[in-house]
Amino acid sequence: xxxxxxxxxxxxxxxxxxxxxxxxxxxxxxxxxxxxxxxxxxxxxxxxxxxxxxxxxxxxxxxxxxxxxxxxxxxxxxxxxxxxxxxxxxxxxxxxxxxxxxxxxxxxxxxxxxxxxxxxxxxxxxxxxxxxxxxxxxxxxxxxxxxxxxxxxxxxxxxxxxxxxxxxxxxxxxxxxxxxxxxxxxxxxxxxxxxx
Amino acid sequence: xxxxxxxxxxxxxxxxxxxxxxxxxxxxxxxxxxxxxxxxxxxxxxxxxxxxxxxxxxxxxxxxxxxxxxxxxxxxxxxxxxxxxxxxxxxxxxxxxxxxxxxxxxxxxxxxxxxxxxxxxxxxxxxxxxxxxxxxxxxxxxxxxxxxxxxxxxxxxxxxxxxxxxxxxxxxxxxxxxxxxxxxxxxxxxxxxxxxxxxxxxxxxxxxxxxxxxxxxxxxxxxxxxxxxxxxxxxxxxxxxxxxxxxxxxxxxxxxxxxxxxxxxxxxxxxxxxxxxxxxxxxxx
Numbered sequence: 130x131x132x133x134x135x136x137x138x139x140x141x142x143x144x145x146x147x148x149x150x151x152x153x154x155x156x157x158x159x160x161x162x163x164x165x166x167x168x169x170x171x172x173x174x175x176x177x178x179x180x181x182x183x184x185x186x187x188x189x190x191x192x193x194x195x196x197x198x199x200x201x202x203x204x205x206x207x208x209x210x211x212x213x214x215x216x217x218x219x220x221x222x223x224x225x226x227x228x229x230x231x232x233x234x235x236x237x238x239x240x241x242x243x244x245x246x247x248x249x250x251x252x253x254x255x256x257x258x259x260x261x262x263x264x265x266x267x268x269x270x271x272x273x274x275x276x277x278x279x280x281x282x283x284x285x286x287x288x289x290x291x292x293x294x295x296x297x298x299x300x301x302x303x304x305x306x307x308x309x310x311x312x313x314x315x316x317x318x319x320x321x322x323x324x325x
Numbered sequence: 326x327x328x329x330x331x332x333x334x335x336x337x338x339x340x341x342x343x344x345x346x347x348x349x350x351x352x353x354x355x356x357x358x359x360x361x362x363x364x365x366x367x368x369x370x371x372x373x374x375x376x377x378x379x380x381x382x383x384x385x386x387x388x389x390x391x392x393x394x395x396x397x398x399x400x401x402x403x404x405x406x407x408x409x410x411x412x413x414x415x416x417x418x419x420x421x422x423x424x425x426x427x428x429x430x431x432x433x434x435x436x437x438x439x440x441x442x443x444x445x446x447x448x449x450x451x452x453x454x455x456x457x458x459x460x461x462x463x464x465x466x467x468x469x470x471x472x473x474x475x476x477x478x479x480x481x482x483x484x485x486x487x488x489x490x491x492x493x494x495x496x497x498x499x500x501x502x503x504x505x506x507x508x509x510x511x512x513x514x515x516x517x518x519x520x521x522x523x524x525x526x527x528x529x530x531x532x533x534x535x536x537x538x539x540x541x542x543x544x545x546x547x548x549x550x551x552x553x554x555x556x557x558x559x560x561x562x563x564x565x566x567x568x569x570x571x572x573x574x575x576x577x578x579x580x581x582x583x584x585x586x587x588x589x590x591x592x593x594x595x596x597x598x599x600x601x602x603x604x605x606x607x608x609x610x
Contacts, residue, residue: 152558152606163561171565178569182591183584240610 358481379421
């Protein structure tokens with residue numbers, strides 16, 4: 130399946146937004162956070178370029194599930210390392226364990242449970258932590274991170290249902306929505322990080 | 326008139342010429358010389374465009390019999406008979422000579438490098454080696470490395486280590502670019518009797534060479550960018566793009582297919598484009 134010109138343009142914009150973040154948008158954070166945010170935005174950049182080159186069919190590759198997990202994990206780790214330093218190492222260990230389990234359980238019956246647990250945990254951190262930070266006095270702008278988490282969550286569920294063979298929308302629509310989801314999510318994360 | 330212009334336009338392979346021109350501009354900008362030096366900058370753009378276009382047009386003339394035997398290139402202006410060899414030769418000679426003259430007027434060293442680029446591309450690569458050995462691409466690569474080295478030499482007034490590194494990165498990137506292409510059009514090259522790495526050494530060894538040259542190109546660009554003193558942000562972005570290139574090269578070794586192979590070809594082009602933009606932006610900001 131080939132992407133439309135609009136989809137490719139939106140993907141290119143997403144790649145540019147993420148590239149800007151990697152170059153200039155995360156410099157004010159600690160080294161650890163910079164590393165994690167680079168990981169998350171970096172995966173989005175490479176994913177965007179591969180989607181541009183190969184089209185949505187690349188999503189059927191089994192490696193995508195493991196690599197895609199790096200986006201919420203990287204963002205959540207960056208957020209924790211910058212705002213709740215004491216939880217950084219425990220969550221890092223949990224994340225590494227999660228990645229390992231996601232990779233190892235791909236062909237077992239536990240695959241979905243493992244994926245949902247670790248993805249869900251990272252998603253919940255990304256969604257709820259900004260509210261906590263807001264309550265502690267941060268600018269409400271930080272809630273853009275929650276918005277990004279909600280968008281990535283919705284996108285993940287759409288794709289997940291398509292990959293399980295029970296799409297809630299026709300696959301063609303899901304694949305045409307995907308570039309927009311990725312762009313909006315990248316914009317929301319980029320804006321939110323400015324207020325962190 | 327418009328149709329005639331289009332024929333000559335196709336003769337200079339605008340995309341390839343554009344990418345090489347971009348490398349030359351990048352080399353110049355990395356020298357941190359004043360970009361607002363309008364004369365030097367526009368002279369660089371004009372001389373490089375003319376020289377690269379002329380050199381490409383010469384290749385089109387030399388390879389017109391090969392182009393005729395390959396489905397992909399049969400409709401080009403020369404094999405299709407829409408332009409005569411004399412027309413194309415005159416066009417190539419006019420462009421090249423005016424490009425070289427302008428280059429020497431800007432700086433003798435710059436002119437020398439531009440002339441060397443044309444010599445390696447037209448005489449060594451196309452005329453002498455292309456039909457004899459698959460290793461001809463090394464010389465084609467050296468020719469491809471000349472614009473970025475020349476651009477930097479025009480800015481700094483000498484050929485320095487950074488210039489050589491940047492040239493090396495283009496030289497190492499070229500096998501990724503050309504070999505993936507020669508694998509995709511393997512049958513065409515066989516029919517034309519052109520020795521390529523896939524036909525002489527087989528597909529697996531060619532994939533290894535592609536993977537190794539990708540590693541080499543990424544390392545050379547990385548060291549070049551480090552030596553240029555770009556900020557960490559640009560280095561991070563380059564690292565991200567390099568990881569993508571290396572992953573795709575390794576994937577093409579593990580799960581070879583024509584689709585992955587051509588994807589690598591496209592990604593390698595995007596990687597080089599990205600690396601050039603990073604160097605341009607990084608040294609100017």
